[in-house]
Amino acid sequence: MSRNPFREDGEPVRIIETHTGGEPTRVVISGGPDLGGGSLAEQRRVFRDKFDRFRSAVVNEPRGSDVMVGALLTEPVTPGAVAGVIYFNNVGPLQMCGHGTIGVGVALAHLGRVSAGKHLLDTSVGPVGFELHDLHTVTIENVPSYRFRRDVTVEVVGIGPVTGDIAWGGNWFFLVREDQRPLALSHLEELTDFTWKIRQALTAQNITGDDGGEIDHIELYGPPANPENSSRTFVLCPGKAYDRSPCGTGTSARLACLVADGKLRPEDVYRQESVIGTVFEGRYRQDGDRVIPLVTGTAYVNGETTFLFEERDPFRYGIR
Numbered sequence: 001m002s003r004n005p006f007r008e009d010g011e012p013v014r015i016i017e018t019h020t021g022g023e024p025t026r027v028v029i030s031g032g033p034d035l036g037g038g039s040l041a042e043q044r045r046v047f048r049d050k051f052d053r054f055r056s057a058v059v060n061e062p063r064g065s066d067v068m069v070g071a072l073l074t075e076p077v078t079p080g081a082v083a084g085v086i087y088f089n090n091v092g093p094l095q096m097c098g099h100g101t102i103g104v105g106v107a108l109a110h111l112g113r114v115s116a117g118k119h120l121l122d123t124s125v126g127p128v129g130f131e132l133h134d135l136h137t138v139t140i141e142n143v144p145s146y147r148f149r150r151d152v153t154v155e156v157v158g159i160g161p162v163t164g165d166i167a168w169g170g171n172w173f174f175l176v177r178e179d180q181r182p183l184a185l186s187h188l189e190e191l192t193d194f195t196w197k198i199r200q201a202l203t204a205q206n207i208t209g210d211d212g213g214e215i216d217h218i219e220l221y222g223p224p225a226n227p228e229n230s231s232r233t234f235v236l237c238p239g240k241a242y243d244r245s246p247c248g249t250g251t252s253a254r255l256a257c258l259v260a261d262g263k264l265r266p267e268d269v270y271r272q273e274s275v276i277g278t279v280f281e282g283r284y285r286q287d288g289d290r291v292i293p294l295v296t297g298t299a300y301v302n303g304e305t306t307f308l309f310e311e312r313d314p315f316r317y318g319i320r
Helices: 040-050 052-059 098-110 185-204 248-260
Strands: 014-020 023-030 069-074 083-088 117-123 126-132 137-141 146-156 160-168 172-177 217-222 231-236 270-273 279-287 290-306
Touching: 014 098, 023 052, 023 098, 040 052, 040 069, 040 083, 052 069, 052 083, 069 098, 083 098, 098 117, 098 126, 098 137, 098 248, 098 290, 146 185, 146 248, 160 185, 160 248, 172 185, 172 248, 185 217, 185 231, 217 248, 231 248, 248 270, 248 279, 248 290
Parallel strands: 023 069, 083 117, 172 217, 231 270
Antiparallel strands: 014 023, 014 290, 069 083, 117 126, 126 137, 137 290, 146 160, 160 172, 217 231, 270 279, 279 290
C-alpha cells in the first residue's frame, strides 16, 4: 500500500526539487501533516514533537541524504504572505534557511503561484520578504540580524583555543576567521572535523547565543578564491553536513559582524563565496541596532516527485 500515512485523506506527498548554489531544497507542496494552525513557531513545535517520521521520510536516506533540506509549505498566517514554510534537515527543524527561501521562491514561481516582484513568506522566526527578479534569481530580506558577542574564545579538544564571534542571522552562528586551513573541497574532511569539534566544545562549555539559543552553525571565513568576491566560507550545518551554498543565514550573520566592526556601508555589496565557488551577494539596511540583510542568489528547479509509502518497506520513514 502506498497511501500517504500522514493524512487521513491520503493526499499524496508532492515535492518540487530545487538547488540554490549547489545546496538542495526539497519543497513539500502538498500532502504534509496537519499542524493545527497557529503561528509558524507553534506549528514548528508541533512538527518537531509529533511528525518527526515525516521529517525523516522526506530528507533522510534512502530518499534523501544528510545534506538535504526540507521546506514544508503551509497556509500563511500574516496578511499578504504568499505561503508559510517550515524548514528542516537530517536532525530536526531549522529556525530559518536562507538558501531554502531562495529555493522556495523559485519553486513558487515554477508553480505559477508568484510572479516577478516582492512577496512575503511566513517562517518560524517571523515574516521574511523575498523579491523574485526572474525564474532563477531571488533576493531575500531576512530577519533582523546582529552580533551578540565579539571575540569569544572556546577551548577545543585536540586543537586548543579558538576565537570567534557569535551572531544571529536567522540561526545562531559561531564565526571564525580561518588562517591555517584552506577553505577548499580538498580539505573537506579536515574542515568538517575542525568545525564539528568547535560545535561540540561550545555545547560542552555552555556557550550560547542570546537568551540561551543553541549555536548550531559553525562558519569559517577567509580570502576568496575569486578576487571578484569578498570572502570565502565553509559552513557546517547542524546535522554535520557542510553547506554547498554560501549560506543565506550565514551571510546574514557575517554582514551583521562586518557592520558592527564598521567595515561595511549600506551601499556596499558583499560577495560571499561558498566552498564550491557559488556566490551570494549581500547588502543591508540599518534598523536601529539591527541589520536587515538583503541576500541575492540563484536557484533552479531540478525535479518533481510524488512519494510512495509501501507498507512492507522497512525504511519508508527514512533511516533514522
